[in-house]
Amino acid sequence: MNEERLQEILSCFSEKRVLVVGDFYLDAYWLIDQKKSTLSLETPWYTSPVVEQHYSPGAAGTVTNNLKSLGVGEVYAIGIIGQDNFGTTLLESLESNGCSTKFMIQTDERVTPTYLKPIYCGQDGIRTEGSRFDIENHAETPDLLQNLLITNLRQCLKTVDAVIIVDQTTTDNVGGITDFVREHLCYLSIQMPEKFFLADSRSRIGKYRNVMIKPNQFEAKHAIDPKWSGESVSLDESKKAGQKLHEQTSAPVIVTCGQEGILTFDESNINHVPGIPLQCQTDTVGAGDSVSAGLVSTLASGGNLTEAVLVGNLVASVTVTKIGTTGTASPAELVERLSSLPS
Numbered sequence: 001m002n003e004e005r006l007q008e009i010l011s012c013f014s015e016k017r018v019l020v021v022g023d024f025y026l027d028a029y030w031l032i033d034q035k036k037s038t039l040s041l042e043t044p045w046y047t048s049p050v051v052e053q054h055y056s057p058g059a060a061g062t063v064t065n066n067l068k069s070l071g072v073g074e075v076y077a078i079g080i081i082g083q084d085n086f087g088t089t090l091l092e093s094l095e096s097n098g099c100s101t102k103f104m105i106q107t108d109e110r111v112t113p114t115y116l117k118p119i120y121c122g123q124d125g126i127r128t129e130g131s132r133f134d135i136e137n138h139a140e141t142p143d144l145l146q147n148l149l150i151t152n153l154r155q156c157l158k159t160v161d162a163v164i165i166v167d168q169t170t171t172d173n174v175g176g177i178t179d180f181v182r183e184h185l186c187y188l189s190i191q192m193p194e195k196f197f198l199a200d201s202r203s204r205i206g207k208y209r210n211v212m213i214k215p216n217q218f219e220a221k222h223a224i225d226p227k228w229s230g231e232s233v234s235l236d237e238s239k240k241a242g243q244k245l246h247e248q249t250s251a252p253v254i255v256t257c258g259q260e261g262i263l264t265f266d267e268s269n270i271n272h273v274p275g276i277p278l279q280c281q282t283d284t285v286g287a288g289d290s291v292s293a294g295l296v297s298t299l300a301s302g303g304n305l306t307e308a309v310l311v312g313n314l315v316a317s318v319t320v321t322k323i324g325t326t327g328t329a330s331p332a333e334l335v336e337r338l339s340s341l342p343s
Contacts, residue, residue, distance in 0.1 A: 012301035017074040022166035023175040024079040025058035025113040028091040060166035066293035069328035087112035102150040161300040167201035276317040286326035290316040
């Protein structure tokens with residue numbers, strides 16, 4: 001891809017409308033200054049004084065942030081969160097980034113999934129991230145909420161060009177993408193072939209049918225071999241896993257393989273798009289979400305699968321260089337990254 005073609009694709013993003021449906025989390029960062037700690041009067045413990053708080057959307061929210069940073073015209077969010085302070089903060093964060101939350105469901109029957117990350121600040125400005133506090137739902141999502149999500153989904157689908165499904169929870173049927181909702185999404189993808197559907201799932205990627213899926217190499221391997229418990233997956237193993245997933249999914253499959261790049265599987269062939277070499281420190285948190293945003297935006301803008309994967313690669317190559325945060329990438333940064341690559 002040359003710069004002219006990239007610019008042509010990027011110029012179409014502002015006209016596109018993308019729906020992100022699934023599990024929306026709130027990432028909470030609490031900076032704790034141990035130098036201000038005092039002995040609690042109520043307990044025999046020293047206090048942990050919180051001096052700064054930062055909040056940002058996580059999981060499906062990370063995808064919406066990436067889409068808006070890329071210049072996508074309209075981004076809609078559909079998920080189920082709690083009628084609590086964290087839920088209100090999450091909605092405000094999504095809206096401040098330009099995402100529409102009118103189809104989100106806020107209810108006192110659920111909690112807002114939140115990752116609370118304490119960052120301890122000591123002498124000489126040294127900062128250490130402590131053990132994370134996780135707030136999640138443990139009971140199954142009530143049928144009424146699942147049906148309400150599907151009602152909102154059908155209403156929103158009328159206006160969008162593409163759908164990104166973010167299936168984040170490791171426990172079945174406690175998030176927005178339950179078995180019932182997943183089956184409905186797979187059905188809708190058949191009924192609406194003019195719209196692009198992409199699914200990303202940590203634990204259930206092998207359950208999707210007739211929907212483009214995007215596992216990483218570990219998720220792909222585990223999907224075809226649930227008993228697998230290794231620590232690495234070779235490129236050849238990724239190819240075998242991707243091919244098998246393509247056969248059972250009946251839709252294109254994209255397998256991200258870290259620094260080795262991305263594998264694509266469709267009716268015509270298997271393609272390997274090499275990774276973009278970086279000579280700097282990187283932080284891979286959120287890299288997969290970056291790929292999803294670039295991939296779907298490009299497909300919705302008329303790009304082919306190879307072009308979409310390359311744009312996804314470019315987005316991830318920018319976001320991973322932003323240390324200590326779940327980064328995003330702008331169109332200008334993508335053009336700059338492409339121009340820096342060897343001819």
